[in-house]
Amino acid sequence: MFFETAKLAWRAISRNLLRSFLTVLGVVIGVAAVIAMVTIGNGTTAQVQSELARLGTNTLFVRPGQWGPGRASTEAKRFEDRDIEAMRNQISGLRAVAPLNRGSATVIAGGENRSSSVIGTTNDYLVAQDWDLASGRSFLPAEERGQAACIVGETVRRELFGAADPVGQTIRVSNISCPVVGLLSAKGQSGMGDDQDDTVIMPLKLHQRRIGGTNTISSVILSAQDGVSTAKVQSDVESLLRERRRIGVGRDDDFSVADMSQMAAAMTGTTTLLTGLLGAVAAVSLLVGGIGIMNIMLVSVTERTREIGIRLAIGALERQVLTQFLVEAVMLSIFGGVAGILTGLSLAYGVVSLLNVPFVTSPMIIFVAFAFSAIIGVVFGYFPARRAAQLNPIDALRHE
């Protein structure tokens, strides 16, 4: 009997293929959006995590303010040179302490110019990031004290110098004339999708004076020596900074010290929030899709009033007519769901290969999308189906 009903439903759907397609388009779009977004989100999350894992777990990030989505760090006091000195002198087991000021600026060489990320830091940054030089050298002590010198990334080299070796040349970074002393080895895209090689590194002092216009420091990267517990380093740094920043007992930190796994959690948290928002948007579009199905099912019931009358007259129970129309609605919405899943996956595949991010499908979300579309069919198909089942056979037979 179920097979019969399914066959009947399929016949009704295929009889008006274009209309059926347009009917489920809302569901297709809703499901496709969810699937695509979640798949792309999974891909970027996986990318971020693998990137962070590659960077290692012995690196700590120190920032003013608290980590996490929705927390502004602007009000918290920035760090000073003395904080860096204190960390270097009072925390044991550190391999590198790199202050970090970051901004972007126009970089000019010859006739070419480009807006790149400009980092003010010390040689410790290259140590903490395990970043090698392809050619040239790192900063000399005089340069670390503020003499102009720049180390450029691979993208900057390619865009400004073409095939030529930039070491020994001079670039202008935001009106600073800066001799290029080194070239970084290529690193590729970061987990966030930006180009890490589109970077110019200059001494922190130079950056503070000429670009930032401040003598404070916005963040610090710490690298622990091998075999040293990062948790120990983290708590040492936290108590040191609490003391230096005079944070009373019982009050929250106005800075944060996070290792890679904590940063990963924070980033994933952002993604989760985003996924939640997208879910809400998708829910609305699925609701609209469901109403579309209900609308067409009502039209279909009216069109087929006579047919329903015949069926009731020759012995179809109310329940059987109800089931017939319900199965039809569910079949429609499941087709929409499956089409949406396929569309979403191929869309995600396209975007993911464009972003150079792994393609991570989630069987869970595919199952949920499928189940959800079936539920939409039941919910929005029930009212039209009940209307069909409750028709008066005499009136239905007379219906033209």
Next chain:
Amino acid sequence: MAHTPLIEFRQVSKFYGSGEATIRALDRVDLSIDAGEFVAIMGPSGSGKSTSMNVIGGLDVPSSGEYLFQGIPTTNFNRTQLTLLRRHMLGFVFQGFNLLARTSAVENVELPLVYRGMAVGERRERARLALEQVGLKGREGHTTQELSGGQQQRVAIARAIVTDPAVLLADEPTGNLDTKTSREIMELISRLNRENGITVIMVTHEEDIAAYGRRLLRFVDGRLAGDEVQAREAAHVL
């Protein structure tokens, strides 16, 4: 109780509307029909002939009085029970044929068996036999649109008898057909009554069609105005 009629009306009335505007479609009708009869029902429009047909068919329920089927009162039947009565006991033939469009003859005929939950092989076979009985052997695969009016009515008759019902209810079965085809359809219905012993109740407004019945009921203003037995030969005079 020596004798139980197949169909019995006891003071059956049917009203539509209320107050001054009340229409008495049936007014205290007493009626009884035995198994095997061929009853023609005549009357002007609004006389109650269609309403009585709907009540017999379980498509409508009396406002008052009692309708008994095989001696069982149907007064308290709910929709499901009325449907089951139709499904197991009654076969319908309509003026407008009422076949499913774009559906083959055999599928139309097997439809009532589908709702009975009969397996596909068995019901296909029974549908073929029914089509053979109405003279449509070889046309099983034709869709409704590919059949003439007379052929469509034959399919409808096959659909009505495929369940071996006790009663065949025919509502103006020849209303949409020409004279020659009407005669063929009436011959077929008479033969089913004669040879298969199926009770036939037929509503018509044409005297020559009504003449096929062995008993003629006349309705006027919701009341039974005439109940006469017709000579069998009448059918062949046409």
